[in-house]
Amino acid sequence: MSDSAGRLAYDDLQLDRTGQAEAFDVIGDRYDEAFPHKEGQLAAAEWLIDSLKAGSRVLDLGCGTGLPTAGQLAGAGLDVIGIDLSAGMVSLAEAHVPDATFHQADIADLRPGGPLDLGRFDAVVAFFSLLMLSRSEIPLALRTIHGLLAPGGLLALSMVEADVDDFEIPFLGRQIRVSGYLSEDLRQVVESAGFEVVDESSYTYAPASTDVQPEEHIFLRCRRLD
Secondary structure, three states, rough: OOOOOOOOOHHHHOEEEEOOOHHHHHHHHHHHOOOOOOOOHHHHHHHHHOOOOOOOEEEEEOOOOOOHHHHHHHHOEEEEEEEEHHHHHHHHHHOOOOEEEEEEHHHHHHHOOOOOOOOOOOEEEEEOOOOHHOOOOOHHHHHHHHEEEEEEEEEEEEEEOOOOEEEEEOOOEEEEOOOEEEEHHHHHHHHHOEEEEEEEEEEEEEEEEOOOOOOEEEEEEEEEEO
16 A cells, blocks of 8 residues: 555555576676676775764665675674575675675565564665666665664665666676666655765776676765654
């Protein structure tokens, strides 16, 4: 059913994850090989490290192999919990970052009343994970993140700039479905979910793979508004 503001809620959606996790189970470590340069991701995580106290709780949504983000954050003394829909990625993350905790889970599992309760966090990172959702679900995911954050909590978010919704593309020998926004539209969606965008940067990126086209990566540094 819709929430009290008349917005879509998870019960209104038919979630379709068909093939998404399986693709990343097969891709495995090749993901890091195809995307070796992650300057924007490293810089955004460094912003969190500089902004948070040692021991602060950070949730890594769509943690992938755990590299570089979960490893970077845990190495700085933060308490890192990661989730990923792919069991293969979770296994790699556990091996790469033994000082963090990982769960095979869907972001929808973290919604209020959902099956996985991880408590509150001081910060959330969502690097290229929301693009795996349809546009109808992304606002719900952002409101879920808002609810997971302590008042004033921080969100580091990245997306590929693209005007697409649940669009199938070839990716490292598999087919996945992705969504995206143009820069101004992404800011509007994030702000509508209750966040202040405190900084935005973008990077033109050419992956080391023949079936992945050059991309524009948008990074937003955000703060939860109460």
